[in-house]
Amino acid sequence: MKLKVGILGATGMVGQRFIQYLKNHPWFEIEGLMASSASAGKKYRDAAKWYLKEEIPEGISDMIVEEMDIKVAKEHDLDIVFSAIPAEIAKEIEENFAKEIPVFSNTSTYRMEDDIPLVVPEVNPEHLNLIEIQKKKRNWNGFIVTNPNCSTIGLVIPLKPVMDNFGIESVNVTTMQALSGAGYEGVPSMAILDNMVPFIKNEEEKMESESLKILGKFESAGIKFADFDVFASCNRIMVLDGHTEAAFVKTEKDFEIDEIKKVLRKFHGEPQKLKLPTAPENPIVVMEKDDRPQPRLDRDLGNGMIVSVGRIRKKNEKLLKFICLSHNTIRGAAGASVLNAELAYKKRLFV
Amino acid sequence: MKLKVGILGATGMVGQRFIQYLKNHPWFEIEGLMASSASAGKKYRDAAKWYLKEEIPEGISDMIVEEMDIKVAKEHDLDIVFSAIPAEIAKEIEENFAKEIPVFSNTSTYRMEDDIPLVVPEVNPEHLNLIEIQKKKRNWNGFIVTNPNCSTIGLVIPLKPVMDNFGIESVNVTTMQALSGAGYEGVPSMAILDNMVPFIKNEEEKMESESLKILGKFESAGIKFADFDVFASCNRIMVLDGHTEAAFVKTEKDFEIDEIKKVLRKFHGEPQKLKLPTAPENPIVVMEKDDRPQPRLDRDLGNGMIVSVGRIRKKNEKLLKFICLSHNTIRGAAGASVLNAELAYKKRLFV
């Protein structure tokens, strides 16, 4: 018997990716589609501006979108909800649900709170220990588990094995981010054709703070952040999906390029050990060709769950350069949340 | 009476920009158009795949393209030549001309040789002192003066006042470069639509070495390179003209953001003092809007000779982030060469 899941913000771009990822899921079944009042009451196919190439899954197309109200969860007897709602409205809505059932959220609102796990299953699964602390402190029946910003996740996955093996002193990263990160209507074509935009609101702040929490250690009192600095410069370019990032990493110990490739290639974590349904066989693919990864060609590797790393270079001692690419609405959003839920479920942290 | 100038590689994209910049020049007059044997003998309008919006200037359109042979310079009694030829063939051709007359070259071939000035007039005009050394050493009547790679120049101009005022410990820079940098046929549309390419052959090497020569000091024995490191990550994006760069600069002394803005805004050099015809009033424009500079909107400032700097940020002590943008075929190529020639002429280094 599958768990019954609901989606908050089901009509948006990340909501659509949730549907895509959950429609044939072996453990989860979509029983509730929730969105803003403007969509509630409509059939899903009328409420959503569907942007994916594959058609709306049959069972979903005719489902009626409902209000983002905990009553809906109760009526449908939902076991968990996934959330892809705007940060401005998430505070209250996610809390209302978390009081009763687990919430796996792609929204930034709760990410940096002390007792909220911000998890990438391959990187910091032990942060899920915060769940217990959280439930006690807030006196909730459910809880909130968050996944990071779409540009953070593509960076921390390769940083983790580098950190574990060579230590990190500081990171400078420049992103070249896809249009879909801003939502379907986020970037007017007039703004970006023959152009790029060197600014994404709040994005650098998220990368610079979230990375250090994720790469930090769970200790009894909470998370001890990683103690190096991350500096980010975030840019929008004319690509549909796939965030590309140019990283400069100052390591603590010196390294050889081949050592870096080796630790990246053999990197894996709990999702691989536990064979979670959404986990790629290897979370990182190292590319040898000079001009890869490229977003159009590589963003869909591992159904969008693989981070591609290429152009691994070294100039001076302890100075590592590489390019990483990940699919921003899959590994960077819906897929990340689903993987978190799979991990928590497998570890019997709920139900 | 104007000086008679020739253009080597007159049919290519930079060659076209030379024509655009020289057609109404107060001191120079185009008297020779030279290109490969495939073009020689044809009318310019038939030989060039003209890509600029404005039409081919009238006097130029019907001129006959000639071989890249010093005889042509003699026949036309040329005073100087500008060169925009491929690096692979420049070694011999530029030497042949330099034996007799001054060559202002946009080509990379000679840039890093000890006795060849690599000059940005606002940044290191004193490097022109190498001319004398060069002529003696090589026993040439003419000489070669080079300008840097199109992505180097946009970076060193803002680095110069930062270095002079706060010192520089290291620079990490990620470029997002325009298509025209690769030549008209350089990037197939199939390669770049809904995509970016994280690799440009030899570009990072050029940025990392040229910057340090330009920011170095002229001493009697030659140039003493700047003693910090520049690390570059070079990318191609779908923009026609204008290279955007995200720089992270570790300074030696701490700074306030407003101090940086101030030194950038008041920065100027010999081209401004001497009021050279191609010099912009101010070489740097500092932008205050969060989302500027942008290539389509800002690349043509100052007729393409201004470097726009924006998003000046500081996170930690001594860590400066900014975005800079410059027109790659103007300030980054033809305009740079013309400005070099203007400076050398005004300083009576030839004729």
Add this chain to the structure above:
Amino acid sequence: MKLKVGILGATGMVGQRFIQYLKNHPWFEIEGLMASSASAGKKYRDAAKWYLKEEIPEGISDMIVEEMDIKVAKEHDLDIVFSAIPAEIAKEIEENFAKEIPVFSNTSTYRMEDDIPLVVPEVNPEHLNLIEIQKKKRNWNGFIVTNPNCSTIGLVIPLKPVMDNFGIESVNVTTMQALSGAGYEGVPSMAILDNMVPFIKNEEEKMESESLKILGKFESAGIKFADFDVFASCNRIMVLDGHTEAAFVKTEKDFEIDEIKKVLRKFHGEPQKLKLPTAPENPIVVMEKDDRPQPRLDRDLGNGMIVSVGRIRKKNEKLLKFICLSHNTIRGAAGASVLNAELAYKKRLFV
């Protein structure tokens, strides 16, 4: 002394073009900027999302945007207003102004009404005779003169000399229209990247009806529409500015390709005779190169007021094919309105 003019809808894309076209106008001076209540009260530079490359003209930048109320016209003693407001709200607003002063409107609302001139100065200047009929019938002190839809105008200009010389039996036209036609936020980048959209709401209806009114004859009772058919298929493609159209024209009399080129080239009208300030020397440029016109290269000819016609072909008797291109926010909008006002002023139809 210049006439004082106001702009309704001054903050939008066509509003910006009005400002660009009027800022140094020899006869007109901008004295009033009017827009929706959301903008009213703000400085122009804060109210408008300025999209043009050249900066907001100095005098305009600090002007306060006002409500679209006839009182504003009276306070500023405006002689005429230009209108670039959405069709949905134009009915009442334009009427309120037209009761008192001349309105030159780019909006579709009144175009097809019997007593409203729909004018392209080179094509049907005599339709301005409707002004008198209109003022009488509506008992207005002012009047409304409209210009056609941005895709209509590029077609009717070349059709006019063809019709006059060879007669027209029917026209099939397929448009490939620029993004700016939909307004700055009209087309999301996600909708159009690696894509095209074969639909523009109401556009085909406008082309099919407006063309026949413009090419019709003024008779004492009103306009007698042209008696052939125009069939249109309208598409959006990823181009910033410039509508390209592929026309198939069945003529009444047979023709030679050279005859067509000749009548297009020598075509001119009252704006040329009267040397109106905004009129191009020739309204049509005929291009001989196989692959021209192209929007990026040719849209700005004649400051955006020229229609470029190329690929003039004939397969069978009486079947003419050609490609025409015109700048949709200049010749197709603001420039068209200004030219109408210039013509009406020169003919002393007001003031």
Add this chain to the structure above:
Amino acid sequence: MKLKVGILGATGMVGQRFIQYLKNHPWFEIEGLMASSASAGKKYRDAAKWYLKEEIPEGISDMIVEEMDIKVAKEHDLDIVFSAIPAEIAKEIEENFAKEIPVFSNTSTYRMEDDIPLVVPEVNPEHLNLIEIQKKKRNWNGFIVTNPNCSTIGLVIPLKPVMDNFGIESVNVTTMQALSGAGYEGVPSMAILDNMVPFIKNEEEKMESESLKILGKFESAGIKFADFDVFASCNRIMVLDGHTEAAFVKTEKDFEIDEIKKVLRKFHGEPQKLKLPTAPENPIVVMEKDDRPQPRLDRDLGNGMIVSVGRIRKKNEKLLKFICLSHNTIRGAAGASVLNAELAYKKRLFV
């Protein structure tokens, strides 16, 4: 046991699509990859600039590319070859192969010859009767069967049921064609960004002649061409794959829109009856949404073998407008050839 097939021009874009379509084919097995001398002798993965998203199939990647010589066919005991070679060199090469074995060619060279079938299996399968005539006349053991130009095929499929049910008097069609039609390096990004090109060499001629042969009747003496006119205007736009066409069809009998939709929807042919492996269930999908088909969203329907038809409109009596879209390198090239081979094989026209 599968038939052994070879591919001529295996490294190009259509060659890659052949590999994609044949790699798991139930009847055919790739045994020979042939290309120009520049590629011969290299491993396929080194010889081809692979542009498809999915990786080079495993068995193919290491195969050695060979010369386009009939000896290769003999060594490998090939049963048939598919050809995707440039028209300039096809005359002799295809003949050399056809003397011995069947050639299914995507190249234009032989398409319009009297005794060469130009076939779309759903439209004119009976034209395969020319094979017998061809073999006799040319005294060949093999034969050549061609498929049409990529823009022709998307048009003739919907024209066929319209012609059969309502008759056709004339067709005007404007294409908006994808970049891949010109080959990987065919369209420089500098040529097409913020632009379109209203010209594709020889394309209009092909559409205007091929359509009438395909829609013609096989008679004992050969093909009697359809007796109406097709006029085409061919344009390149910035889309990766998928040719969109705007058709105006003058019919002989009047029609209702619903009748058109009905005949398009129920249209099918021999590939459907015979359940050929590459045949889509229905060759045409009729779309009801105003803004469909769109290339990015619809080009891959039916694995790229479906023609999408939308915006079916009628203005006047007998004047039909519609938009059709098909995948130019699949239904318009490799898939078309494979389907031809499947049909010929199933009908026992060889082996």
